Amino acid sequence: MTDFRLTRREFVKGCGAAAIVGTTGASLMFADPVDAAVNSYDTVVHLFLRGGIDGLNLVVPVSGVDRTFYEEARPSLKIDTSGAYGALPLTLSGGAGTGFGLHPSATGLRDLWNDGKMAIIHACGMATTVTRSHFDAQLYIDLGTPGKYGSPTGWMTRAWETRPNGTGTLPALGVSGTQPAGLMGAIDAMTMSSPGDFSLNTTAWSWQRTRSDSPSGLRGVSETVASLWNGQTGMEVNGRRADGALRLIGQQGYASLPATWPTGNFAQQLWTIAQTIRFNLGLRYATLDLGGWDTHEGQGTAGSGYHYYQNKIAELSQALAAFYAELNGTGEMARVTVVVQSEFGRRVRANANGGTDHGYGNPMLVLGGPVNGRRFYGTWPGLNPETLSPTFGDVPVTTDYRRVMSEILIRRMGNANLSQVFPGYTGYAPLGIMQGTDLAPKVEDSAVTATSIPSLVVPDASSPTRVTEQPTERAVPDWQRRGPVDRMLVRRER
Numbered sequence: 032m033t034d035f036r037l038t039r040r041e042f043v044k045g046c047g048a049a050a051i052v053g054t055t056g057a058s059l060m061f062a063d064p065v066d067a068a069v070n071s072y073d074t075v076v077h078l079f080l081r082g083g084i085d086g087l088n089l090v091v092p093v094s095g096v097d098r099t100f101y102e103e104a105r106p107s108l109k110i111d112t113s114g115a116y117g118a119l120p121l122t123l124s125g126g127a128g129t130g131f132g133l134h135p136s137a138t139g140l141r142d143l144w145n146d147g148k149m150a151i152i153h154a155c156g157m158a159t160t161v162t163r164s165h166f167d168a169q170l171y172i173d174l175g176t177p178g179k180y181g182s183p184t185g186w187m188t189r190a191w192e193t194r195p196n197g198t199g200t201l202p203a204l205g206v207s208g209t210q211p212a213g214l215m216g217a218i219d220a221m222t223m224s225s226p227g228d229f230s231l232n233t234t235a236w237s238w239q240r241t242r243s244d245s246p247s248g249l250r251g252v253s254e255t256v257a258s259l260w261n262g263q264t265g266m267e268v269n270g271r272r273a274d275g276a277l278r279l280i281g282q283q284g285y286a287s288l289p290a291t292w293p294t295g296n297f298a299q300q301l302w303t304i305a306q307t308i309r310f311n312l313g314l315r316y317a318t319l320d321l322g323g324w325d326t327h328e329g330q331g332t333a334g335s336g337y338h339y340y341q342n343k344i345a346e347l348s349q350a351l352a353a354f355y356a357e358l359n360g361t362g363e364m365a366r367v368t369v370v371v372q373s374e375f376g377r378r379v380r381a382n383a384n385g386g387t388d389h390g391y392g393n394p395m396l397v398l399g400g401p402v403n404g405r406r407f408y409g410t411w412p413g414l415n416p417e418t419l420s421p422t423f424g425d426v427p428v429t430t431d432y433r434r435v436m437s438e439i440l441i442r443r444m445g446n447a448n449l450s451q452v453f454p455g456y457t458g459y460a461p462l463g464i465m466q467g468t469d470l471a472p473k474v475e476d477s478a479v480t481a482t483s484i485p486s487l488v489v490p491d492a493s494s495p496t497r498v499t500e501q502p503t504e505r506a507v508p509d510w511q512r513r514g515p516v517d518r519m520l521v522r523r524e525r
């Protein structure tokens with residue numbers, strides 16, 4: 032057989048492909064075979080529902096005066112209180128009602144609630160910044176700097192870099208086609224859409240690497256390129272890192288989606304995270320998205336009309352329930368916390384097109400083994416139009432999302448460096464959502480530099496007499512303002 036030789040063009044092409052995965056750190060260059068031991072460390076999974084989920088049709092008022100206000104505001108979008116398509120009641124551990132229920136498609140989440148493994152935080156969001164721009168709100172949350180742009184790192188990057196102890200072969204994972212903004216600047220993180228696609232995509236398939244049925248003497252492109260990363264130039268260093276990342280994933284026993292799981296890309300992404308946790312690679316932070324929540328028209332309701340929303344909620348609920356059951360069966364879930372968050376909620380009042388427009392406060396879900404579940408946390412402001420008038424008819428934010436994330440960092444990750452992870456945030460006090468030990472937050476000068484944006488004045492949700500600053504649109508160039516998040520916003524699906 033003729034020896035395979037790389038031309039200069041093919042070599043450069045291989046380098047370009049490797050550069051895509053070459054942001055991984057040196058710690059990823061070598062890995063042990065799959066290890067299924069129960070992990071001794073915690074993992075935080077951040078699920079971003081991009082597009083602004085309608086929290087009032089996910090967590091539904093089912094009784095009292097708020098039910099009346101809800102029905103008046105949403106005559107064609109309301110979720111019923113009973114019947115085949117009625118809300119699933121949320122009760123406390125003693126059986127007492129809470130006045131709320133879940134969307135009827137969220138049976139998996141309801142079961143986690145009843146098992147005491149899911150908590151809901153009322154009216155959560157960015158308490159210091161009001162914006163109805165998807166791009167701005169998503170970037171603020173990803174960077175952990177509400178109201179400011181320009182941070183060179185994401186909040187998860189800083190959470191890992193300021194850790195008090197611990198190492199890992201694969202400490203951070205973004206399950207995405209592009210690097211998540213929450214992991215911006217991370218040198219130890221890995222980003223991949225799926226393990227099966229994590230390879231050099233060049234030349235014919237049969238030439239990419241040596242296989243069991245390859246002709247005798249064949250040396251695949253992957254093996255050939257890997258042998259070229261021996262120097263100290265930037266390209267060669269990144270090449271070694273990329274090759275290490277490829278070999279790391281290739282050594283693990285990633286399997287196809289189990290028959291007991293729901294199908295679809297979102298379930299597949301959660302399955303990738305579940306397996307990575309089980310491989311005991313030191314995974315501390317993982318992030319993924321579920322988009323398609325921007326329903327300005329034809330949102331529909333359960334059991335009648337356009338069923339888009341109930342299908343999306345079913346997708347969310349079923350996959351999270353499968354993820355929990357998978358890891359709980361082998362003990363890993365005892366140290367896993369899943370945070371479900373959207374950039375903002377929807378307006379209380381339905382619009383003329385049978386949908387809901389961009390709002391403000393929204394429920395935040397936290398589920399997992401360490402969660403003090405089957406409880407609501409935070410302050411529910413109610414749906415009285417007079418109460419909502421200072422926030423232009425939106426549910427206000429009564430709990431800063433950083434307060435929830437800070438409790439997870441302190442009680443589960445042992446990281447009290449809150450001023451580093453969330454620069455400028457000083458309002459932390461534990462809500463009691465998580466099990467664990469409290470630590471005094473460390474107040475230090477932040478190494479993160481962000482760009483303050485000229486502002487407009489809007490009412491503060493917590494007090495009609497106070498004001499906060501509202502970022503002005505297009506105060507910085509689009510390329511800097513939007514960054515990689517621009518590509519993460521998913522078109523409305525039908």
